[in-house]
Amino acid sequence: MKTRAIRIVLTAAILAANPARAEYPVQRPARKTPAPAESSITVHPDRPKQTILGFGFEIQSDSIGSGNVGLPDATTSVPHDLVPSERERFYQEMLKGFRYCRLAGGLYWRGLDPEKKHMSGRWPEQMNELRGMIESAGIEGVSLEYWSPAPFWKANGAYVGADRNTNILRCFGPDFANDPVYHGDADRFFKDFSAALVHDLTYLREHRIPVKFWGLQNEPRPWNAGNDYSRCVYNDSQYDRAFSAVAPAIRAFDPGIRIIADSWDLNCIARVLRDPKRSPLVDALVIHHVGSDSNLILTQVPALRAKYGHEKPLFQNEYEYLAGPTSPARCLNTVQHIMNWFQAGEAPTWFWIHALKPIKNKEASGYSLGFWRPAADTGAADHPDFPGLKPGHWQWNKYNWHAVGSFIRHMPWDCRAVAVTEPSRDNDLRVLAFKRPNGKLTVVLSNRSFGRHRFNVETGLRNATFKGWRYTPDHAGDNFTGSAAGTLNGGTISPDLADMSWEFWEEQ
Secondary structure: OHHHHHHHHHHHHHHHHOHHHOEOOOOOOOOOOOOOOEEEEEEEEEEEEEEEOEEEEEOOOOOOOHHHOOOOOOOOOOOOOOOHHHHHHHHHHHHEOEOEEEEEEOOOEOEEOOOOOOEEOOOOOHHHHHHHHHHHHOOOEEEEEEOOOOHHHEOOOOOOOOOOOOOOEHHHOOOHHHOOOOOOOHHHHHHHHHHHHHHHHHHHHHOOOOEEEEEOOOOOOOOOOOOOOOOOOOOHHHHHHHHHHHHHHHHHHOOOOEEEEEEEOOOOOHHHHOOOOOHHHOOEEEEOOOOEOOOHHHHHHHHHHHHHOOOOOEEEOOOOOOOOOOOHHHHHHHHHHHHHHHHOOOOOEEEEEEEEEEOOOOOHHHHEEEEEOOOOOOOOOOEOOEOOOOOOOEEEOHHHHHHHHHHHHHOOOOEEEEEEEOOOOEOOEEEEEEEOOOOOEEEEEEEOOOOOEEEEEEOOOOOOEEEEEEEEOOEOOHHHOOEEEEEEEOOEEOOEEOOOEEEEEEEO
8 A cells, every 4th residue: 555655646747737738638538529420631752741650668677576665685677587488579570670778877877886986787698688679679778768877976875866966966065065975076076977967878888778868857857756865956046956967968978879858848958058159069859748639739740839949859758647547538538649749740750658567556657668577586376467477587568568569660760751731620529640761651640539430531632552460459450550441542531540550551
């Protein structure tokens, strides 16, 4: 009961800080008015938009308590827990096709040197395991983002802590003037802090783990995450000061690493964006949506663009359902969340949170694409919800995986979105159009409108042939490539979609 109560408080705190981001419910809400029986859509293959780089996921590469409470000493994690055959199945069947792996510094990568200044593997094999996963699955690299810097740089000297006055950078602490090392010298602190964060990147490079994105802090704005969860809190001015000190060192170390900010609502990075001299330090703007209704993108992204401009790519890098389980309704919401981000939000990438979660973690259903049974769970009895699952083995979480996996199967890296015109947009009937790297067009259609719907799609390709692949929350076809939905020819195609389904129509 204690774990569940803390988890509820955590969820309530996040939603209170962002009331517009209330989670999509387990059961979809009823429509206020019936959907039309058919609609017309025009695709413009000759009007290219953003390049869609590919998808990302997060990896639980170290242990965490159920309900996100506590950092156990146990090494319960993936790929560490999986037996060799299950590791390879994980890499080839789930992860192959993803481009990026989000690595949580100070949480799922939290080993330390003796002075607690620099991060390292927490057990001897950890970094080799991560490298093996990246190489075997063909992942391009990691997105390193800190939940907390190493304890030496914190006012409380720890990864965790409930006191907002001390769970902050050391230089912002209540008695920094009398700090035994820095004696109030913030400039010297930031010089050393920057060097330490570069050291973390060097360590990853030495272990052949490429870093593609880098972020100063996951969700920097103050909210109560309990005293057992890795955090480092910043107000707007503190984040501005820290980012401005550290980002130049990251850029100098490797100009190819994309620097992201601010991983919450963009208020913390606002001052940097308004400064022409510092704005080039930011390569992409990143927010979190944590299970929000997919239609939030249709209003929030235009508002953010009006406030911060169109100069920098904008995407979300954490999507999951904090409260309650996965469900068919949430499956379709995830599908449409992806579609809206790429079509309306013009995002270059999209991140789900966790590939696998342990079977006994209470948050696992809403968080994961699959479940694994920890290696230490060697009792003879099966878990009632996972009959036959052995220690060190994993299985699918189908509603989350069918949503994300359908795009992994049908969207290779470096697709190019193209413009679409919807004369009458319906938020339960969505469309995404893109060209694959071979130049062929794909049109994705989804329906959660409570009835069948015919999409009349003018493709802009007079003599094209399209092959369809159909998905539902419960059915994804062989190897999750969808069920064959037939072939359609001509400049206009008219797929007829059942409620609670989505389809990929691919030019042949």
